[in-house]
Amino acid sequence: MNKGVVLVGGGTIGTAIAYYVSKLGNAQVTLLDRDYIGSGNTAAAASLITLSRSKKAIIPLVRETISAVRDMEELLDEPSRVMKVGSVHVVASETSMQSINNLMEVADSFDLSTTWLSAEEVKVKRPWLNTGNVMGGAFMKDDTVCLDIRNILKTKTKTKTKTKLNLWKN
Numbered sequence: 001m002n003k004g005v006v007l008v009g010g011g012t013i014g015t016a017i018a019y020y021v022s023k024l025g026n027a028q029v030t031l032l033d034r035d036y037i038g039s040g041n042t043a044a045a046a047s048l049i050t051l052s053r054s055k056k057a058i059i060p061l062v063r064e065t066i067s068a069v070r071d072m073e074e075l076l077d078e079p080s081r082v083m084k085v086g087s088v089h090v091v092a093s094e095t096s097m098q099s100i101n102n103l104m105e106v107a108d109s110f111d112l113s114t115t116w117l118s119a120e121e122v123k124v125k126r127p128w129l130n131t132g133n134v135m136g137g138a139f140m141k142d143d144t145v146c147l148d149i150r151n152i153l154k155t156k157t158k159t160k161t162k163t164k165l166n167l168w169k170n
């Protein structure tokens with residue numbers, strides 16, 4: 001039997017739930033927002049999709065995000081503007097050295113690409129950075145950025161034409 005699902009809030013979370021529930025195919029999904037899609041916190045996000053996390057439980061979720069983005073590209077036959085650009089975690093104290101070492105250990109255990117950079121190598125990768133106190137940094141090659149977060153939200157909600165998703169401004 002078809003079910004009706006009503007979701008309130010068209011940010012990252014609401015659009016993701018709408019996408020996954022619509023994909024199940026047995027529910028009529030309605031997404032409500034008091035403003036426009038992506039008008040909340042999502043509009044302020046730097047749009048980084050970071051796989052390198054100190055909390056192990058987050059990494060499979062981020063992997064799923066990247067895989068969902070690829071599925072959406074295929075479904076809609078258009079690019080998502082999500083790109084693997086890598087991130088640099090800078091170390092400027094003994095405390096941050098410890099936490100970055102921990103981050104690299106966790107990343108290694110998930111077979112993510114990690115490279116230790118000297119302060120000079122950090123400067124080459126990020127020339128705009130003031131590397132005065134920098135002791136080095138970890139380059140996490142697999143980290144990703146979405147060049148236009150609104151594009152991915154649009155992509156999530158555009159699937160409405162291929163699934164049973166309604167959008168309403170309330």
Ligand SMILES: Cc1cc2nc3c(=O)[nH]c(=O)nc-3n(C[C@H](O)[C@H](O)[C@H](O)COP(=O)(O)OP(=O)(O)OC[C@H]3O[C@@H](n4cnc5c(N)ncnc54)[C@H](O)[C@@H]3O)c2cc1C
Pocket residue numbers: 008009010011012013014032033034035036037038039040041042043044045046047048049170
């Ligand atoms: C400066 C900044 C940078 C960030 N950078 C990153 C980053 O690089 N990577 C990352 O993963 N995360 C980042 N984040 C975090 C990320 O933006 C949030 O975790 C995420 O956007 C939260 O999504 P949300 O759907 O929960 O909330 P929101 O995006 O706030 O969406 C909530 C939606 O609900 C609607 N709404 C609220 N109340 C009602 C109502 N009563 N009726 C109808 N609609 C309603 C709002 O209009 C809004 O559209 C950043 C956050 C900030 C502030």
